[in-house]
Amino acid sequence: xxxxxxxxxxxxxxxxxxxxxxxxxxxxxxxxxxxxxxxxxxxxxxxxxxxxxxxxxxxxxxxxxxxxxxxxxxxxxxxxxxxxxxxxxxxxxxxxxxxxxxxxxxxxxxxxxxxxxxxxxxxxxxxxxxxxxxxxxxxxxxxxxxxxxxxxxxxxxxxxxxxxxxxxxxxxxxxxxxxxxxxxxxxxxxxxxxxxxxxxxxxxxxxxxxxxxxxxxxxxxxxxxxxxxxxxxxxxxxxxxxxxxxxxxxxxxxxxxxxxxxxxxxxxxxxxxxxxxxx
Amino acid sequence: xxxxxxxxxxxxxxxxxxxxxxxxxxxxxxxxxxxxxxxxxxxxxxxxxxxxxxxxxxxxxxxxxxxxxxxxxxxxxxxxxxxxxxxxxxxxxxxxxxxxxxxxxxxxxxxxxxxxxxxxxxxxxxxxxxxxxxxxxxxxxxxxxxxxxxxxxxxxxxxxxxxxxxxxxxxxxxxxxxxxxxxxxxxxxxxxxxxxxxxxxxxxxxxxxxxxxxxxxxxxxxxxxxxxxxxxxxxxxxxxxxxxxxxxxxxxxxxxxxxxxxxxxxxxxxxxxxxxxxxxxxxxxxxxxxxxxxxxxxxxxxxx
Numbered sequence: 001x002x003x004x005x006x007x008x009x010x011x012x013x014x015x016x017x018x019x020x021x022x023x024x025x026x027x028x029x030x031x032x033x034x035x036x037x038x039x040x041x042x043x044x045x046x047x048x049x050x051x052x053x054x055x056x057x058x059x060x061x062x063x064x065x066x067x068x069x070x071x072x073x074x075x076x077x078x079x080x081x082x083x084x085x086x087x088x089x090x091x092x093x094x095x096x097x098x099x100x101x102x103x104x105x106x107x108x109x110x111x112x113x114x115x116x117x118x119x120x121x122x123x124x125x126x127x128x129x130x131x132x133x134x135x136x137x138x139x140x141x142x143x144x145x146x147x148x149x150x151x152x153x154x155x156x157x158x159x160x161x162x163x164x165x166x167x168x169x170x171x172x173x174x175x176x177x178x179x180x181x182x183x184x185x186x187x188x189x190x191x192x193x194x195x196x197x198x199x200x201x202x203x204x205x206x207x208x209x210x211x212x213x214x215x216x217x218x219x220x221x222x223x224x225x226x227x228x229x230x231x232x233x234x235x236x237x238x239x240x241x242x243x244x245x246x247x248x249x250x251x252x253x254x255x256x257x258x259x260x261x262x263x264x265x266x267x268x269x270x271x272x273x274x275x276x277x278x279x
Numbered sequence: 280x281x282x283x284x285x286x287x288x289x290x291x292x293x294x295x296x297x298x299x300x301x302x303x304x305x306x307x308x309x310x311x312x313x314x315x316x317x318x319x320x321x322x323x324x325x326x327x328x329x330x331x332x333x334x335x336x337x338x339x340x341x342x343x344x345x346x347x348x349x350x351x352x353x354x355x356x357x358x359x360x361x362x363x364x365x366x367x368x369x370x371x372x373x374x375x376x377x378x379x380x381x382x383x384x385x386x387x388x389x390x391x392x393x394x395x396x397x398x399x400x401x402x403x404x405x406x407x408x409x410x411x412x413x414x415x416x417x418x419x420x421x422x423x424x425x426x427x428x429x430x431x432x433x434x435x436x437x438x439x440x441x442x443x444x445x446x447x448x449x450x451x452x453x454x455x456x457x458x459x460x461x462x463x464x465x466x467x468x469x470x471x472x473x474x475x476x477x478x479x480x481x482x483x484x485x486x487x488x489x490x491x492x493x494x495x496x497x498x499x500x501x502x503x504x505x506x507x508x509x510x511x512x513x514x515x516x517x518x519x520x521x522x523x524x525x526x527x528x529x530x531x532x533x534x535x536x537x538x539x540x541x542x543x544x545x546x547x548x549x550x551x552x553x554x555x556x557x558x559x560x561x562x563x564x565x566x567x568x569x570x571x572x573x574x575x576x577x578x579x580x581x582x583x
Contacts, residue, residue, distance in 0.1 A: 008385070015380060019394045022452070026397065028420055029410050041418045093305035100298025112305065115313050117504070117564065121512045121536055122557045125323060125546050126316030132330075149308025156305060181297050210404035212515045217541055228405045232519060235409060243413065250406035261400045265393060 033248040055244035071230035079208040089150035094159035162196035199267035227253040328547035341551035359532040366450040374454040378461035399455030408519035439528035464498040493576040
């Protein structure tokens with residue numbers, strides 16, 4: 001018994017120390033955002049000497065003309081339709097793959113899975129050329145189109161897995177009741193698939209929110225900058241970086257994904273554990 | 280009976296086209312935004328495509344140039360290999376160890392799981408890259424705490440010998456999603472296996488190597504492949520934290536492709552670079568898959 005208590009205590013100490021190590025950088029960032037530029041590198045206490053929103057106020061101004069309000073609005077304009085399109089197209093595709101027979105279904109499904117492993121780096125330049133030729137550069141269309149066309153095969157795979165678990169008898173009885181295939185999808189499967197869709201939405205939202213590479217290549221005018229690009233500009237202004245401002249705005253850009261994570265943890269863990277994910 | 284069959288086959292026939300209609304968004308996306316770019320990028324790699332004029336076919340010149348006359352290429356190749364070979368196994372090993380510790384029945388374990396997962400949420404975001412830069416600056420927090428322990432500070436990001444390690448640590452720090460997968464896997468291992476081990480008087484270490492690890496090999500394989508494919512393409516860390524420097528010590532391949540494609544606007548050359556990366560990733564994937572028959576234990580493996 002004594003041995004067990006010691007073992008449990010050791011485990012707690014170990015996971016607490018490791019937990020502290022994991023979370024400390026983030027806590028330090030939040031703490032630093034309330035400190036003055038001088039205090040950030042002179043005092044290493046997590047509690048700032050006084051809570052000071054100054055860095056947030058000065059940081060929010062951004063580039064003068066383009067404030068963080070603009071960057072936020074741009075990010076939302078970029079991300080929210082993307083997530084919606086992704087869910088729509090992935091759900092339709094998953095329905096097609098999980099509930100119907102059609103010619104070449106197996107090889108097509110295999111191709112879909114294979115694209116999971118296709119390195120994105122290989123298709124970046126052609127995609128850039130396509131969007132350039134379509135005149136879509138410096139718009140959000142290069143973000144919407146791939147999502148509308150279900151190129152995130154990960155979510156299709158995830159939803160197919162989920163739908164395979166829903167009994168087909170439901171569809172069949174709805175069919176007998178006179179539902180067509182779209183009504184079955186909309187009235188029967190959609191409500192049941194809500195948890196899976198929710199978890200897909202959270203992942204897609206966070207990935208799109210954190211994405212830096214695609215905005216970097218597709219968006220050129222500052223008026224359309226999302227947060228990721230605005231933040232990098234702050235870092236880029238030369239030798240005298242106001243770290244307090246940068247820290248404050250880093251906190252601001254991290255906040256939405258973190259809040260979503262806390263509110264939707266259950267779906268998060270389910271999403272990862274059932275399908276396995278990058279990160 | 281025959282009536283039911285007749286009904287079914289009619290349904291099936293109607294379904295043929297309906298099913299295709301439902302997968303149409305994907306099919307169009309696959310053809311236009313995945314397959315076509317994939318194929319055309321190979322064509323681009325044989326041209327001198329840039330943004331200003333029509334591409335000209337130049338055969339293997341891009342490849343010959345990169346292999347024989349581009350010091351950047353070999354430097355980036357070397358750096359990226361070291362990065363992948365160091366960060367990926369470290370991340371997976373760490374994820375496994377933590378998952379083992381967390382797999383015990385403990386009160387409040389979910390809280391810790393959340394804390395450990397948090398850094399992974401922020402992924403390759405700019406904010407996290409900035410944070411890393413701040414932590415490891417000469418006057419940053421890491422040096423401050425090291426000086427507490429009597430260890431002299433270091434210019435982590437300014438020293439060509441340390442910068443890559445520092446960036447790799449960012450990768451390892453984000454072990455959360457691999458950990459969650461391992462945790463799910465650990466819960467699947469039948470308790471009887473451990474009981475049998477205990478009856479045979481096996482030590483915990485022995486059980487770890489003879490029961491836990493073999494049972495988890497399908498998940499190790501999955502993590503290994505996904506993390507490797509991602510690590511080979513890492514971009515944000517190299518771009519935001521170090522700009523590839525100092526002395527190109529963090530000139531990761533993903534960053535090199537970006538630079539040649541979008542800074543120097545040599546799209547053809549960048550396509551050739553990306554095809555080399557693709558082939559390297561393919562070789563790694565095939566080797567891992569081929570070798571997996573020797574070390575992956577399939578019994579109740581999932582879909583992968």
